[in-house]
Amino acid sequence: MTKAAELAKMGEVLTNSQIGGRRNIVINGGMQVAQRSSSAVTGIGASDGYFTCDRWNFNTNGNSAGRLTMSQASDGPSGFANCLKLECTTADTSIAAAERFFIEQKLEGQDVQQLKKGTSDAEKITISFYVKGHDSATYTVGLYEGTSGRKIAATFPVTTSWVRQTVTFDGDTSGVIPDNNTAQLHLRFYLHAGSNYTSGTLGTSWNADGNTTQISSDGNSFFESTSATFFLTGVQLEVGSQATPFEHRSFGEELALCQRYYQQSYAHGTVAGTATNTNRVIRFVDATQSYAGHWIAFKTEMRVAATGTPYSPGTGTVNKIRSDSADHPAVFGQSATHGMHAYANNSSIGTSNGLNLHYKADAEL
Amino acid sequence: MENTITFTTVKYITLKGGSENISIYFETDGGESGFAPFDSANRHYQAILEWVAEGNTIAEAD
Numbered sequence: 001m002t003k004a005a006e007l008a009k010m011g012e013v014l015t016n017s018q019i020g021g022r023r024n025i026v027i028n029g030g031m032q033v034a035q036r037s038s039s040a041v042t043g044i045g046a047s048d049g050y051f052t053c054d055r056w057n058f059n060t061n062g063n064s065a066g067r068l069t070m071s072q073a074s075d076g077p078s079g080f081a082n083c084l085k086l087e088c089t090t091a092d093t094s095i096a097a098a099e100r101f102f103i104e105q106k107l108e109g110q111d112v113q114q115l116k117k118g119t120s121d122a123e124k125i126t127i128s129f130y131v132k133g134h135d136s137a138t139y140t141v142g143l144y145e146g147t148s149g150r151k152i153a154a155t156f157p158v159t160t161s162w163v164r165q166t167v168t169f170d171g172d173t174s175g176v177i178p179d180n181n182t183a184q185l186h187l188r189f190y191l192h193a194g195s196n197y198t199s200g201t202l203g204t205s206w207n208a209d210g211n212t213t214q215i216s217s218d219g220n221s222f223f224e225s226t227s228a229t230f231f232l233t234g235v236q237l238e239v240g241s242q243a244t245p246f247e248h249r250s251f252g253e254e255l256a257l258c259q260r261y262y263q264q265s266y267a268h269g270t271v272a273g274t275a276t277n278t279n280r281v282i283r284f285v286d287a288t289q290s291y292a293g294h295w296i297a298f299k300t301e302m303r304v305a306a307t308g309t310p311y312s313p314g315t316g317t318v319n320k321i322r323s324d325s326a327d328h329p330a331v332f333g334q335s336a337t338h339g340m341h342a343y344a345n346n347s348s349i350g351t352s353n354g355l356n357l358h359y360k361a362d363a364e365l
Numbered sequence: 366m367e368n369t370i371t372f373t374t375v376k377y378i379t380l381k382g383g384s385e386n387i388s389i390y391f392e393t394d395g396g397e398s399g400f401a402p403f404d405s406a407n408r409h410y411q412a413i414l415e416w417v418a419e420g421n422t423i424a425e426a427d
Binding site for chain 2: 046047048049061181182291303304305306307308309318319331332333334335336340345346360362363364365
């Protein structure tokens with residue numbers, strides 16, 4: 001790049017107010033945080049869910065036979081210690097019309113107001129990310145805005161080497177995003193789709209055309225063979241027309257941001273249901289009780305009152321709380337954004353027992 | 366709603382076996398379970414309400 005071009009780019013960045021802190025709207029774009037599992041999770045494909053790297057949701061419909069393994073891998077590009085890795089384990093080359101899967105991050109409406117979507121001042125949006133695969137391929141990246149159903153997309157190439165891809169979308173003067181704590185803007189990487197989503201011409205400008213223009217018909221299917229892989233990291237979504245360098249945040253910062261949506265008592269990366277006393281919640285019961293419990297104060301304020309799931313530290317059994325030597329039925333009762341109440345459900349805990357518990361709390365979008 | 370959850374069990378939980386419903390216990394065909402609060406922005410409670418709107422009924426507490 002010539003000096004003049006560099007200066008022009010810098011000027012554009014300054015004009016767009018892209019210099020300054022907190023540029024990246026995406027959480028855990030560097031894939032550092034994987035509270036639920038830092039190990040590979042196998043057999044993914046039948047159900048939606050959050051499996052490894054926090055905030056990154058696997059979304060499927062149409063009952064594809066394809067299956068994959070998802071993991072937080074250390075095979076990142078220079079400057080990135082982690083990435084999200086997908087490996088196809090069951091191929092699906094007979095793609096039914098309704099099949100689709102994508103990896104997405106959902107963003108709260110109150111966190112994307114700076115995009116000015118739905119106004120005459122709507123800002124351009126630039127998405128950048130590092131990606132590689134097992135072979136050359138083409139996939140679709142897009143934004144979907146839930147309230148108005150408007151969307152926009154573009155294709156991107158994947159090679160066997162890490163490459164930073166950049167896509168800039170125009171601002172959208174239609175479809176105001178509500179200023180609230182619900183899922184409003186969805187950043188999606190579409191990796192498999194049937195004709196219900198590909199039969200139209202890809203909608204590369206903001207539209208509300210429905211599903212058929214959502215995904216490129218020229219794209220590959222991740223499920224095309226069991227040798228398929230897809231690696232992703234360094235995901236950034238920012239206001240403006242230029243991709244600025246990836247905004248690296250500390251692990252602690254990213255973890256706290258992720259814990260607004262999900263947190264667990266287990267150590268980072270330990271699968272809920274593991275039999276372990278490490279990081280358990282414990283208190284002592286001084287007199288026999290049938291409803292002995294814990295009030296669990298969350299590590300950070302959660303998005304909404306959380307769904308709680310209790311586990312016995314001693315055996316890893318779900319819906320159990322543990323005294324010194326036995327599991328007891330457990331429930332989560334009142335839940336709030338700042339904590340929740342777990343207790344033994346009409347099961348006698350004797351005097352001088354410990355009351356041991358692991359939990360996960362889910363306030364995901 | 367673009368996330369789909371298929372419930373296999375949905376029932377109320379009452380406070381200390383009393384009459385006050387304090388959460389809803391659920392299990393899904395994906396092997397997930399939990400106690401959902403009555404919070405209209407909680408994704409599990411939203412999915413349960415949609416499930417009820419489809420004609421299903423939340424079981425009374427044990």
